[in-house]
Structures are given as C-alpha cells and as structure tokens.
Amino acid sequence: MLDTWFSSGLWPFSTLGWGNGEALKGVKWFESDMEEFYPNSLLITGFDILFFWVARMLMMGEKLTGELPWAPIYLHALVPGIGTHGGRKGLFPKIPKGANGFIRIPFWKAIGSEGRN
Numbered sequence: 001m002l003d004t005w006f007s008s009g010l011w012p013f014s015t016l017g018w019g020n021g022e023a024l025k026g027v028k029w030f031e032s033d034m035e036e037f038y039p040n041s042l043l044i045t046g047f048d049i050l051f052f053w054v055a056r057m058l059m060m061g062e063k064l065t066g067e068l069p070w071a072p073i074y075l076h077a078l079v080p081g082i083g084t085h086g087g088r089k090g091l092f093p094k095i096p097k098g099a100n101g102f103i104r105i106p107f108w109k110a111i112g113s114e115g116r117n
Contacts, residue, residue: 009056
C-alpha cells in the first residue's frame, strides 16, 4: 500500500495505466490512454492543495514520464459548501438559505476575510 502523499503524485499518469504492467488492461485502462490523455491540457484547483498535491504531481510526472502533466494551472479561491465551515472550523458560520432557496452570503465572506480568497 502506498502512502497517500506519495501516491497522490502518481495520480495523473498511474490512472492511465502507467506502471500497471498487464494488470486490468482493457478493463480499467487501455493502451492508448497515456497517449490520448497525458499530458493533459489544464488543471483547475483550489490554492490550498498547491504544495501538497499539485507540486508532487508536477515533480513526479516530469521525473517518471519526462513530461509535465499540465501546461497551465489555474488556482481559484476556496468556496465553502452549504452548511459547512469551508474546511476550517470557525472561519465561516453555517451559511443560511434565503426563503427563495438561494444562498445568502454577506459581501465580506464573498470576497474573503483573510485576503487570500
């Protein structure tokens, strides 16, 4: 079993059959998958996982396949889910829904209270 932090770096190409040998070939992956989908064209992700996952995927992708998994990487702000704290306790209270079903988010929450969203 691989460590989560290590195996996350393998995700962009191991899901396409890299390193699998003949195991599950034609069932979970096809020989053309690497050619067709790696490198991919774009990664869009929240800024919070830049170092933990994205950096590992870039470094391991280039080292093991000779190519970066993505050319551009677009980072976006974190958006808390309905009724959650956005993954950080105490930062956001639960977000109430209005009578019409829309989520009411005060302006300061929409632009980010920490200056990084």
